[in-house]
Amino acid sequence: MTAESPALGDADASAGDTDIPPIEVSDLSVSFGDVPVVSGVDLRVERGSLVGLVGPNGAGKTTVLRAIKGTLSPDAGEVRLDGDPAESLSAREAGRRVAGVPQETSLAFDFRVRQIVEMGRTPHLGRFDGHGPDDERAVREAMDAAGVERFADRAITEVSGGERQRVLLARALAQETASLLLDEPTASLDVNHAVRTLELVRELVDGGRAALAAIHDLDMAARYCDEIVVLANGGVRAAGPPETVLTADALRDAFDAEAFVGESPATGSPTVTAFDAGDEGALADSPDSADxxxxxxxxxxxxxxxxxxxxxxxxxxxxxxxxxxxxxxxxxxxxxxxxxxxxxxxxxxxxxxxxxxxxxxxxxxxxxxxxxxxxxxxxxxxxxxxxxxxxxxxxxxxxxxxxxxxxxxxxxxxxxxxxxxxx
CATH class of the missing domain: 3.40.50 (Rossmann fold)
Incomplete structure (x- = not known):
């Protein structure tokens, strides 16, 4: 399966004005009760671009993705999908524009894998519609691309955590949206499937889609992303191409860690070696050891x-x-x-x-x-x-x-x- 196939390529990726970014976030702020999570977040994802969200645990990466997806309402700011305010879109219409792959893979009901993937077609169906040929094609090609077709009839409770992650990716692909949101898409995967997943996302992006992915592996983010947005301390600390964003100073600021940034001889992309800034033997006893x-x-x-x-x-x-x-x-x-x-x-x-x-x-x-x-x-x-x-x-x-x-x-x-x- 390649990015040129109908289900995974340009079916909806080329819809709309190509000058309007599929995802645009302006001055986004979200709090949980009295606790602010993110404030003043600005970002945009263009067609044909994979943007990585990186940052320490608790920085708000998942929160930003949920606000874009519409599963939580921001306190301030605006999210636009294909130029339209997300709040003005019905759930069905939003589901035709952006699909999400959540980090949480627990599914309580004993659905078959094929049924989970078929749920991705919901935004395209009326209340009483059944699946037609286009839906069956989209599901089949999505399962093939995500590598889950061999256990399509297995209960979701009988597959591993990594396999569940790939099932959720297949569900998102079956939606045939112009944009993808991925929350730690490789977190539960072995090295082989992690690379295959990001290679697939890269193919989709090169075919004209837009993707925003929260990624904890900085080397993977540098290798596959066109741009990286660093979230820390409630806001955007840096944004731009990997080679300009992944610097020792930016990583120290965001992660409170000392880091050496070099170039991978295999890929030519930045590679990061992080050290705990609080290690015994650091330059100073204060947190700011780089004084x-x-x-x-x-x-x-x-x-x-x-x-x-x-x-x-x-x-x-x-x-x-x-x-x-x-x-x-x-x-x-x-x-x-x-x-x-x-x-x-x-x-x-x-x-x-x-x-x-x-x-x-x-x-x-x-x-x-x-x-x-x-x-x-x-x-x-x-x-x-x-x-x-x-x-x-x-x-x-x-x-x-x-x-x-x-x-x-x-x-x-x-x-x-x-x-x-x-x-």
Whole structure:
């Protein structure tokens, strides 16, 4: 099944004025009793676009989706579906414009899977209408696309949580709407089905539909979404393409976590490695461990994955990092490039040119502390110039190849409290 098939492609996706976004939210505010959940939320989803909602638990992602779907009324603001105020639409008309896949997969009644998917046709039927050929086609193709046709006659109570999630996706596809709302669509799925689900959504979007998905996996969001909206502390903290939104500062602000953002070599999309900002050994005891007053200039000497890990952790903690000398193509050099950190490289398996050694020496002299990782500067270090780099350093901390995050940050933090040259 592809996005070009009648049920899953452009049946209703091209309806209406193409200049009007299928989903538009303006100044949305929702409270539960006296407790505000979201306030002043603005977002829009264009045709042919997949927008990801990300944020910590309790940030209001599900609340925003429910307000768009019409299952709760906002306190203020407006939701428009294909240009019309959602509040002006009947439930049946809204159901022809937007379909939802909820996060909750519990279904109390012993319906067959096929019957659950057939419920997606309800907005297209009159009160006493039965299913016609178009309805049967839509149900069949939706089940095929979601991969649930093989257990179509099984009771919904007899399938796994992940299978239920796919059944609910099939139900939404059977509605043949121009827009989809998905609340953690991959939360209950194994890796294979999670990828298949987002690949399917991507196909539908590329075929002209609009989709808004709450996604907890930041790497998946970066890989599949055209835009990302970060919800935190009751409002939108950042919005835009993944490469501009998924930054260390934005993630620290939204999730209260230190993060290193690099580029996946497999997909070319941003990839996020998060660290708990409250870990023992963080730069400061206060929650704001990235305070510039606590940051240091740290030069990393070492190579391979251990040195790369050190660069990532130090950069995520807010330190200004430099690296070298490392072999060209080394893992540490790649991480340094992702961190926009100065790096000195030299051809592998060859003598280090004197000018490259001098560059690394200058970086070490300018640093507050040098972190020597693993064998750096010791017997077995293939880059003899690293000894000259260490000799130029005022303070040196050493960590082995299996260092813990806390060990590294503690050593850097304490480097100006004691003589830790380690020479």
């Amino acid at each position: 510039p007053a606590d940051s240091r200039r740290v030069h990393v000497v070492g190579s391979g994955r251990p040195a790369g890990r050190a660069v990532a952790r130090l950069a995520a903690a807010g330190h200004a990092v430099s690296v070298g000398v490392v072999p060209e193509g080394d893992a540490a050099a790649g991480v340094a490039a992702d961190a926009d950190a100065p790096v000195v490289t030299a051809p592998p398996f060859a003598a280090v040119p004197s000018e490259r050694r001098d560059e690394a020496v200058a970086l070490a002299r300018a640093a507050d502390v040098t972190a020597a990782v693993g064998k750096a500067g010791r017997a077995g270090d293939e880059l003899g110039s690293n000894m000259a780099v260490l000799d130029a350093s005022d303070r040196i901390v050493r960590v082995d190849d299996t260092f813990g995050d806390g060990d590294l940050l503690d050593a850097v933090r304490e480097s100006d409290e004691a003589d830790t040259s380690g020479r």
